[in-house]
Amino acid sequence: MAMAAAPAQRLPWAEWMKDAALAALVTLALAIPIVGLQAIEVNATLTIRPRFGAVAIGVAVVFLGRLALRAALAAGPAWRMPLARLWAPAGRLLASNAATLGIAIIVLAIALPFLPFASRSTVTIATRVLTYVLLGWGLNVVVGLAGLLDLGYVAFYAVGAYSFALFAQWFGLSFWAALPIAGLLAAAFGFVLGFPVLRLRGDYLAIVTLGFGEIIHTVLQNWVPVTKGPAGIGDVPAPTFFGLPFQNRAPPGVTTFHQFFHLDFSPSQRIIFLYYVVLALGLLTNAFTLRLRKLPIGRAWEALREDEIACRALGINPTTTKLSAFTIGAMLAGFAGAFFATQQNFISPESFTFTESATILAIVVLGGMGSQIGVVLAATILVTLPEIARPFAEYRMLLFGAAMVAIMVWRPRGLLAQRAPSLLLRRQPRGGS
Amino acid sequence: MAYFVQQLINGLTLGAIYGLIAIGYTMVYGIIGMINFAHGEIYMIGAFVTLITFLVLGIVGVTYVPLALLLVLLSAMGFTAVYGWAVERVAYRPLRRSFRLAPLISAIGMSIVLQNYVQLTQGARVKALQPVVQGGFTLMEQGGFNVQVSYLQIFIMLLTTALMAGFTVVIGATPLGRAQRACEQDMGMAALLGIDVDRTISLTFVMGAALAAVAGVMVVLYYGVIDFFIGFLAGVKAFTAAVLGGIGSLPGAMLGGLLIGLIEAMWSGYFSVEYKDVSVFVILVLVLIFRPTGLLGRPDVEKV
Numbered sequence: 001m002a003m004a005a006a007p008a009q010r011l012p013w014a015e016w017m018k019d020a021a022l023a024a025l026v027t028l029a030l031a032i033p034i035v036g037l038q039a040i041e042v043n044a045t046l047t048i049r050p051r052f053g054a055v056a057i058g059v060a061v062v063f064l065g066r067l068a069l070r071a072a073l074a075a076g077p078a079w080r081m082p083l084a085r086l087w088a089p090a091g092r093l094l095a096s097n098a099a100t101l102g103i104a105i106i107v108l109a110i111a112l113p114f115l116p117f118a119s120r121s122t123v124t125i126a127t128r129v130l131t132y133v134l135l136g137w138g139l140n141v142v143v144g145l146a147g148l149l150d151l152g153y154v155a156f157y158a159v160g161a162y163s164f165a166l167f168a169q170w171f172g173l174s175f176w177a178a179l180p181i182a183g184l185l186a187a188a189f190g191f192v193l194g195f196p197v198l199r200l201r202g203d204y205l206a207i208v209t210l211g212f213g214e215i216i217h218t219v220l221q222n223w224v225p226v227t228k229g230p231a232g233i234g235d236v237p238a239p240t241f242f243g244l245p246f247q248n249r250a251p252p253g254v255t256t257f258h259q260f261f262h263l264d265f266s267p268s269q270r271i272i273f274l275y276y277v278v279l280a281l282g283l284l285t286n287a288f289t290l291r292l293r294k295l296p297i298g299r300a301w302e303a304l305r306e307d308e309i310a311c312r313a314l315g316i317n318p319t320t321t322k323l324s325a326f327t328i329g330a331m332l333a334g335f336a337g338a339f340f341a342t343q344q345n346f347i348s349p350e351s352f353t354f355t356e357s358a359t360i361l362a363i364v365v366l367g368g369m370g371s372q373i374g375v376v377l378a379a380t381i382l383v384t385l386p387e388i389a390r391p392f393a394e395y396r397m398l399l400f401g402a403a404m405v406a407i408m409v410w411r412p413r414g415l416l417a418q419r420a421p422s423l424l425l426r427r428q429p430r431g432g433s
Numbered sequence: 434m435a436y437f438v439q440q441l442i443n444g445l446t447l448g449a450i451y452g453l454i455a456i457g458y459t460m461v462y463g464i465i466g467m468i469n470f471a472h473g474e475i476y477m478i479g480a481f482v483t484l485i486t487f488l489v490l491g492i493v494g495v496t497y498v499p500l501a502l503l504l505v506l507l508s509a510m511g512f513t514a515v516y517g518w519a520v521e522r523v524a525y526r527p528l529r530r531s532f533r534l535a536p537l538i539s540a541i542g543m544s545i546v547l548q549n550y551v552q553l554t555q556g557a558r559v560k561a562l563q564p565v566v567q568g569g570f571t572l573m574e575q576g577g578f579n580v581q582v583s584y585l586q587i588f589i590m591l592l593t594t595a596l597m598a599g600f601t602v603v604i605g606a607t608p609l610g611r612a613q614r615a616c617e618q619d620m621g622m623a624a625l626l627g628i629d630v631d632r633t634i635s636l637t638f639v640m641g642a643a644l645a646a647v648a649g650v651m652v653v654l655y656y657g658v659i660d661f662f663i664g665f666l667a668g669v670k671a672f673t674a675a676v677l678g679g680i681g682s683l684p685g686a687m688l689g690g691l692l693i694g695l696i697e698a699m700w701s702g703y704f705s706v707e708y709k710d711v712s713v714f715v716i717l718v719l720v721l722i723f724r725p726t727g728l729l730g731r732p733d734v735e736k737v
Contacts, residue, residue, distance in 0.1 A: 026518075029512060029515040030512075030515055030516060030519060032512070033481070033482045033485050033486070033508075033512050034478065034481060034482070034550070034551060034554050034555065035554050037485045037488075037489065038554065038556070039481070039484055039488055039555060039560055040556065041560070046484075046488055046560060046562065047488065048488045048492060147533065147534060149534055149537050149541075151541060196718060196722040197718070197721055200721055200725050203467065203468045203537065204676075204725075206468060206470075206537055206541075207468055207669065207672050207717075210470075211713075211714040211717060212714070214665075214666070214669065214710065214714070215710070215711050215714050218707070218708065218710055218711060219711070221707075222707040222708065358541070358545050361538070361541070365538055369534075394553070395549075397548075397549045398546055398549040398550060400542075401541075401542045401543065401544070401545030401546035401548075402546050403542070404538055404539065404542025404545070405523070405524045405542040405543055405546065408524075408528060408535045408536075408538050408539040408542065409524070409527045409528065409539070412528075412532060412535045
């Protein structure tokens, strides 16, 4: 309406053109050395391969994009309203029906291996998705609830994975016996690391955890007598179903799963079982964190995230509160790590790089910090997209990073920002009782 | 003794490079109070621009070394400064009034973007450049061990000293430096007094990026081997240097850089090369426990 009323010459095209031209100029300066001139090795010597076509395309895209953006912004409410009208109710709908949606997702997840389209690879991908959901929920406690930025979350994941693999190797511990130990060890690492750092301003935690992730990686690479270095640890035992292993031919004296239930042996039994193990772990984690959020400690986390000084004035000890969130987050990563080790059957430092930490963080940020369902959706999208679209895999990290920036700029509370508060003051109906 | 002196010289050279990167961290932290995680990648881009400029100069036929060095320095500083400006404009400026974690997450996103952008455009393989500046002289000789100082090491230290001197003048005695110090103290008040805060912050990023680019030039000359991942570790180390020296303090950043360089060189020389990165990290944690304000920093007063 406002658009139609405004006469055409009122639109400041000249200014927009200038602005877009400036953006294009900056892009040109950015792109010429890095995109336009590729340092490439030909016959063992470095030479330059020019690619000015790509630069031209980039500059043109930025010019037109900037122009379109300015025009869209100038159109203002008229253009943005429909988008907002679309988004806000979607978020609200999701928030008000979170319980229903959650149950629907759980039912779907339980039924998944027996659905007609579910092949072995589908179940494997679903297991991967759930592993990331587990990690995302763990990191969500740290980042989403307590507002602490942990950039080395993968370190605790690695501690869990390696402690299980090593305990299995040294003492022959089974998965179920080692699972709590892996969680406790990871929690201990989190406690020891968090203790000195959490007393300080939050930003330091980010860089210390970033460094810690790198240190764990370095130690795993170089401490060859224990971790076997880059070669990794193989033959990590698989979990058993109440003592019944999933094997075709059992060692003498051991009944296998298919013998006990008089089934034909099939390798997919093991895969489906692993899927259910991670699903159970995930549901437990979810119940655990939802419960924690309602407890005083969980409310203290969220309060601390919003305003540390106010919390201190109210008598909340920020250091211990933060430390508890950090330690619990580390413990959840330890569980996920033990599961990862048993599922992969083999672990090496390769699996625990900064890229992994960044992926988990991207899942939490995209899903909306503090939102449990958001993490599930984000993990599903971020894990399955590279599986479906292979060419996408190459640009995966680039897009994750760009998405993190874009989300922070446009929707800092995540794509599905409408999160109901954990605790709500319910008004008593007047005169009712 | 001779070995110690040699490690001392190597450590100081390395420290000069870390110090130049650390200044970018400390300036940005001082003025807007955030850790610019993408700063390590800015340094990496500086190194790539350096490499590419050297190759282009080789093709064009500029073989006179001082001229080539000058052109490379100018090109690296110029192009990298644009990157510094663009990163601030795209990823940080819209978040000035956002919640506490937003700029940090945006910065880490930007760092991932830059890393993968360079990997995709320039390739993932390690790139090696022939040494440009060769030669040096023997400082002392003891028991068959020669203590060498290369011309390059002298060049790096002289350039660092010159830049530091110039920089101190800019911060201390120019209108821009005054505006920066004013914004550091109170952004709102500075704006009321007619200082263009956005422009001042942008220029801070530009200056930090230009210094990181010089560090990039030095690392290409000194090691001759770069890849898209060098910014990560260098960034963590330079940040440690900034914290060690006292974040927000410019001489502190340089001092911290030199100390980190020395510690790393001594650790590699006397203990183990594999764990040299661990040593830096241990220092970071120790400093944070025992002296969070760093060597030259002032205690941070938190305002409501």
